[in-house]
Amino acid sequence: MRNTQVAAALTKLIRNGAAGHRWAAATVGSESAAPLQLATGEPVMAIGGFNGTDDAPTLAEFEHLATAGEIHYFVGASQASFGGGSGPAAQITAWVRAHFAAENVGGVSVYDLTRAH
Secondary structure (H helix, E strand, O other), X not given: OOOOOOOHHHHHHHHHOOOOOOEXXXXXXXXXXXXXXXXHOXXXXXXXXXXXXXXXXXXXXXXXXXXXXXXXXXXXXXXXXXXOOOOHHHHHHHHHHHHXXXXXXXXXXXXXXXXXX
């Protein structure tokens, strides 16, 4: 069974940063998104469906949502998550890594999509 615990620091960050955003956070796969959404009570986008292999959203769609301020944080892979997925999910992960700085929060890489570098 996978660890579904979310670190208190990550829960607090997402919860406190949710106001004004359609999605408080996005992450690859619903298995990673569900614990975040349950812990925070805020909407979390599951990129690529259950395990990150579905073609939704596309990179272009995600870029548009991120640059429009609709998504606050991208939560990257941790030891308890699937990782970068494939297809569009992998492209989105690579785009985020190329344009935003990572911060370690509760053992996972978190990217603030409102602060491009």
